[in-house]
Amino acid sequence: MSELPRSADELPRTTDVLIVGAGPVGLTLAASLEARGVEVVLLDKAAEVAHTSRAAVIHARTLEVLGAIDVSDELVRRGVIVPRFTVRDRDRALLTIDFDGLPTRHPYTLMLPQNITEDVLTGRLDQLGGRVHRPFELARLEQDGDGVTATMVGDETVRALYVVGADGMHSAVRDQTAIGFAGDAYGQSFVLADVRLDWEFDEREVMLYFAPAGLVVVAPLPGDRHRIVATVDVAPEHPDRDHIQALIDARGPQKRPARVNDVVWSSRFRVHHRLADRYREGRIFLAGDAAHVHSPAGGQGMNTGIQDAVALGAGLANVLRDGAGERILDAYEAERRPVAADVVAFTHRMTRVATVNRPRVRRIRNATLRVLNRIPAVRRKMALNLPELAIDRRR
Ligand SMILES: Cc1cc2nc3c(=O)[nH]c(=O)nc-3n(C[C@H](O)[C@H](O)[C@H](O)COP(=O)(O)OP(=O)(O)OC[C@H]3O[C@@H](n4cnc5c(N)ncnc54)[C@H](O)[C@@H]3O)c2cc1C
Numbered sequence: 001m002s003e004l005p006r007s008a009d010e011l012p013r014t015t016d017v018l019i020v021g022a023g024p025v026g027l028t029l030a031a032s033l034e035a036r037g038v039e040v041v042l043l044d045k046a047a048e049v050a051h052t053s054r055a056a057v058i059h060a061r062t063l064e065v066l067g068a069i070d071v072s073d074e075l076v077r078r079g080v081i082v083p084r085f086t087v088r089d090r091d092r093a094l095l096t097i098d099f100d101g102l103p104t105r106h107p108y109t110l111m112l113p114q115n116i117t118e119d120v121l122t123g124r125l126d127q128l129g130g131r132v133h134r135p136f137e138l139a140r141l142e143q144d145g146d147g148v149t150a151t152m153v154g155d156e157t158v159r160a161l162y163v164v165g166a167d168g169m170h171s172a173v174r175d176q177t178a179i180g181f182a183g184d185a186y187g188q189s190f191v192l193a194d195v196r197l198d199w200e201f202d203e204r205e206v207m208l209y210f211a212p213a214g215l216v217v218v219a220p221l222p223g224d225r226h227r228i229v230a231t232v233d234v235a236p237e238h239p240d241r242d243h244i245q246a247l248i249d250a251r252g253p254q255k256r257p258a259r260v261n262d263v264v265w266s267s268r269f270r271v272h273h274r275l276a277d278r279y280r281e282g283r284i285f286l287a288g289d290a291a292h293v294h295s296p297a298g299g300q301g302m303n304t305g306i307q308d309a310v311a312l313g314a315g316l317a318n319v320l321r322d323g324a325g326e327r328i329l330d331a332y333e334a335e336r337r338p339v340a341a342d343v344v345a346f347t348h349r350m351t352r353v354a355t356v357n358r359p360r361v362r363r364i365r366n367a368t369l370r371v372l373n374r375i376p377a378v379r380r381k382m383a384l385n386l387p388e389l390a391i392d393r394r395r
Helices: 024-035 060-069 072-078 114-127 172-177 241-251 301-320 326-354 359-373 376-385
Strands: 014-020 040-043 080-082 084-089 092-098 109-111 138-143 148-152 157-165 181-198 205-211 214-221 225-232 259-276 284-286
Touching (some): 014 024, 014 148, 014 301, 024 060, 024 301, 040 157, 109 214, 157 301, 172 284, 181 241, 205 241, 205 326, 214 326, 241 259, 301 326
Parallel strands (some): 014 157, 084 205
Antiparallel strands (some): 080 109, 084 092, 138 148, 148 157, 181 225, 181 259, 205 214, 214 225
């Protein structure tokens, strides 16, 4: 049992698992542990939840694993089901990846803004009796043979058996363990925007336009919106309607041009490709962006993180509730780090292939994609790999 705080607004002084960071990964982990009856403290330095759209793709494998905490049906209810991705060069389709017919309960990609995903996860955590403690910023970690003492910026402390850093790319937990985060930043930035669009194409499709000037992705979102993602050399802080329109005009369809009516939300971000050297240092673990970051091409960042959380939650619950030996926790890194390494490599390759600009190389790329498009086995392999469905099936 945890020692009770002096008032409801204070942090508990002891717990079994302390989770630093209440993004999608921390929320999923906290709900997974609460569902298994493990005592958890989840904290975040932000005074309130983020309300912005950010990651908008939820892949099939993520919906499968989220079934463990009973949120998949609610996510599907609130999102847009998209059973197909196409790769295009202006008006020409080069490659079609169909998720229809895949061996899963969810043979599609779900489009849903990240703030709604977090809202659903927070609601489930609340039902399970958990909550987010705010604003508490982790400053220091000290571990010994029996546990970890976490000290906050305001000097509050929490003593935990295990600590998980789900505190994003600039993870303080990772810094405290001195685990390396090797990789680099991409030269380009990404422009993201949720827009209202006149769009004459199938709403059940995510379209990736490969253009010499860069990639532009158009994907449907709930509420008659579309998500636009584009690579650019220099992105404005808040990309406006004219900026987005110019990107689509230069890279998207020509015969049936799109018109951007208004921008609901927009942002830019500089992307890194980095992978933590290790996921565990004694009693301290890393998950989500704290452990891996990469290009959003393919929309796998949040997905890989949520899958980390479910795997780590199962391992910690096995040890803390079912009396399994500590050593099974080593399986977490063994299972999840290779997945992140594959995602980092795949999205890196995809970003480079998408942004080829020498005309001859581009012609060869397009011809190759069209040939691959005629080979059902290749299309099926891609359809399994993109939503990370191949992970379990290759074990
Ligand atoms: C503008 C933007 C657009 C994005 N677009 C996409 C996209 O299109 N597709 C995609 O796949 N991904 C996208 N991402 C990335 C995606 O949002 C992340 O992969 C995802 O949020 C990772 O979840 P996480 O829980 O690991 O970390 P985060 O969501 O980063 O959450 C970390 C949490 O930890 C808290 N925290 C940090 N440090 C501390 C501390 N010291 N003490 C306490 N709390 C702390 C933070 O306040 C935060 O709430 C985008 C990110 C941004 C910023």
